[in-house]
Amino acid sequence: MPRRTDTRALMVATAAHLLRRQGLHSTGTSQILAESNAPRGSLYFHFPEGKEQLAIEALALSGRELGERMSAELDAAPAIGDGIVRLGEMFARSLLASEFRDGCPIATTALEAAESVAIRTACATVYDAWSQGLSARLEVAGATAQDATRLAQLVLSSIQGALILARVQRDPDVVRQVTQDLAEMVTGLAPSEERP
Amino acid sequence: MPRRTDTRALMVATAAHLLRRQGLHSTGTSQILAESNAPRGSLYFHFPEGKEQLAIEALALSGRELGERMSAELDAAPAIGDGIVRLGEMFARSLLASEFRDGCPIATTALEAAESVAIRTACATVYDAWSQGLSARLEVAGATAQDATRLAQLVLSSIQGALILARVQRDPDVVRQVTQDLAEMVTGLAPSEERP
Amino acid sequence: MPRRTDTRALMVATAAHLLRRQGLHSTGTSQILAESNAPRGSLYFHFPEGKEQLAIEALALSGRELGERMSAELDAAPAIGDGIVRLGEMFARSLLASEFRDGCPIATTALEAAESVAIRTACATVYDAWSQGLSARLEVAGATAQDATRLAQLVLSSIQGALILARVQRDPDVVRQVTQDLAEMVTGLAPSEERP
Amino acid sequence: MPRRTDTRALMVATAAHLLRRQGLHSTGTSQILAESNAPRGSLYFHFPEGKEQLAIEALALSGRELGERMSAELDAAPAIGDGIVRLGEMFARSLLASEFRDGCPIATTALEAAESVAIRTACATVYDAWSQGLSARLEVAGATAQDATRLAQLVLSSIQGALILARVQRDPDVVRQVTQDLAEMVTGLAPSEERP
DNA sequence: ACTCACGGGACCTCCCGTTTCT
DNA sequence: AGAAACGGGAGGTCCCGTGAGT
Numbered sequence A, B, C, D: 001m002p003r004r005t006d007t008r009a010l011m012v013a014t015a016a017h018l019l020r021r022q023g024l025h026s027t028g029t030s031q032i033l034a035e036s037n038a039p040r041g042s043l044y045f046h047f048p049e050g051k052e053q054l055a056i057e058a059l060a061l062s063g064r065e066l067g068e069r070m071s072a073e074l075d076a077a078p079a080i081g082d083g084i085v086r087l088g089e090m091f092a093r094s095l096l097a098s099e100f101r102d103g104c105p106i107a108t109t110a111l112e113a114a115e116s117v118a119i120r121t122a123c124a125t126v127y128d129a130w131s132q133g134l135s136a137r138l139e140v141a142g143a144t145a146q147d148a149t150r151l152a153q154l155v156l157s158s159i160q161g162a163l164i165l166a167r168v169q170r171d172p173d174v175v176r177q178v179t180q181d182l183a184e185m186v187t188g189l190a191p192s193e194e195r196p
Numbered sequence E: 001a002c003t004c005a006c007g008g009g010a011c012c013t014c015c016c017g018t019t020t021c022t
Numbered sequence F: 001a002g003a004a005a006c007g008g009g010a011g012g013t014c015c016c017g018t019g020a021g022t
Helices: A004-022 A029-036 A040-046 A051-076 A080-097 A107-112 A117-140 A145-169 A173-186 B005-022 B029-036 B040-046 B051-076 B080-097 B107-112 B117-140 B145-169 B173-187 C005-022 C029-036 C040-046 C051-076 C080-097 C107-112 C117-140 C145-169 C173-187 D004-022 D029-036 D040-046 D051-076 D080-097 D107-112 D117-140 D145-169 D173-187
Strands: none
Touching: A004 A029, A004 A040, A004 A051, A004 A107, A029 A040, A029 A051, A051 A080, A051 A117, A080 A117, A080 A145, A080 A173, A107 A117, A107 A145, A107 B107, A107 B145, A117 A145, A117 B145, A145 A173, A145 B107, A145 B117, A145 B145, A145 B173, A173 B145, B005 B029, B005 B040, B005 B051, B005 B107, B029 B040, B029 B051, B051 B080, B051 B117, B080 B117, B080 B145, B080 B173, B107 B117, B107 B145, B117 B145, B145 B173, C005 C029, C005 C040, C005 C051, C005 C107, C029 C040, C029 C051, C051 C080, C051 C117, C080 C117, C080 C145, C080 C173, C107 C117, C107 C145, C107 D107, C107 D145, C117 C145, C117 D145, C145 C173, C145 D107, C145 D117, C145 D145, C145 D173, C173 D145, D004 D029, D004 D040, D004 D051, D004 D107, D029 D040, D029 D051, D051 D080, D051 D117, D080 D117, D080 D145, D080 D173, D107 D117, D107 D145, D117 D145, D145 D173
């Protein structure tokens, strides 16, 4: 017997997937419903606020999932620099596997939905979380708190931008190059406990 | 009859402005028409292919205009690093002056319009031009051709990404920080004729 | 909630009526909706394929209804010839009662919609059904299978053509004359069981 | 040096061609203009009343041209019955050569444009002319004036209807069968001077 | 004599949200 | 909870006709 949350969760997951590929305005509620095998009415039962509420939850889900994948990649490498390179590889693979449709699951919606405060906030929250994840690992690698924050923003920005360029150029190389450059930049860092 | 190009050019400029702020799907032809004080019929007279053709010309216009502004900023500083910092300042000012609506005039459309090859190509062309502008100045500053290309992509990516983050966080600081970090990175470059 | 078929059926009936009088291109979805007292959204709920799907169902409805009326007229006369004359009378009355607007409910759309295979097929199906109805009765009246088929096509063609002429001339006499001529032609037939 | 009537005549001919294939509502002024290589303004210079005036002239042209072809076919056969069969062959060839697009050049517009008195009249005029051409030859073949008129209407109606059926069935056989049946029907006629 | 550009209405489609009935 | 149907606004496209300008 299907639990009541199943349909709801499926709708969020479907929305997350479509938002990543198409953005907010290209993703109709009808498409979400069709791909979730759910009738129209169910959307407004589970999400009384409608499309926006669903989108916000979808962004949060994408943020969590991709955040975990990013953490896993970073932790899989001994040095932070290698971790960043792995990040680039991961995104490059996503792009190739999806014919350059799967870039950042947040960026498209973030740029489109400038008019909605709620959606903008949801995007900001995800970016903050990712940034903190990066920052924490940069501190462990030897950066001061301040440097870590700055470097995390730089790394995040560069990858975000590279994903845009890669999509329009249909070539994942930018992502790889950028992450390699970033890796070199952070290689100088020493483990924090060994600093004078 | 007004000179034939007036209305047409105004429509392209209006579209460029709206595309930068809202992206493609949030910008209706009606809005473009209304803000251009043009009747419906004129759109399909001047742009037989419709909205897509108008969008492509608008993207090209934005690309040209912003490209020139970027070049001007880069050339206004003695060192390439300072030029990049000026770039960041310029974008930060745009964001503040527009309540964080005016970011990159290409990025939103680039991410939204993945389905349209013509629009994607138009975006790619603009990014290429910008990248080459950066690359040329990096070569003058002493980078090898190969390094210049890589660094240009890194600079462009970082700024693109920082503009996204700045918009959702409603804080232009990321742009400033990122450009400062990039400036440091390129400071080591020496004018090419002085290299060993 | 009203029983599910009401609005839908009303829309088909309205479309059938308008198609008969105006043809496909002169009949806007707005007019169909207005005369059905239905909101826009209902059209694409009940007919996901849009106007074409609605038109096809309307043609089928007209074909069925008029087919039954034709059968009734044919069966109301003892001899097939008299039946054909009754057919002519029926069409003449329709023309007069509608100020020459109600001719054949299929013909206008059939000629207009040459570009749409689906609509053409729908029209062909109706004509086939009518032709077979005629043919069956001609066989009963003594015609061989082959003659019945040919005569049915002749009768159908003549009436179709006469309806066009009657509309443009605003005079139903052509229809009456043609059906009388056709009646004479089939009077020679003897009931099949009495044939040598 | 092109005479001023050249463009005008070309537009009428183009319109006649398109009206035959597509009918009135499917034929935009833009298409006529494009296929005539004429600018928009020229239409209203040569035809101040606009599309309707052009359509009326086009219908008249088609009526004249096809009337002459029909007369030629009728006169090319010794007996009126054979002439009618030739008529059928001619129409069957037109259908086949045009992938069933070229039927009667008047009928589609006649049925579509019920709302316009002027167009309806133009169609009626053409049908009258054709009918009289047929009638005259039937009289020569031995029919009384009254019979000739009736038979002409029957022949015209049958062919008109058969052209509709042939188009939707994508098979020109109806036209051939119908004209053969009509031929048999008029074979009994004797040259008028030999009648008692 | 001819043309560019305007002018805006109407077309079909599709959207998102709601209501009412099972 | 789910499902069917309503409700109407807005989307992009394309139409036909008109004047100001050569």
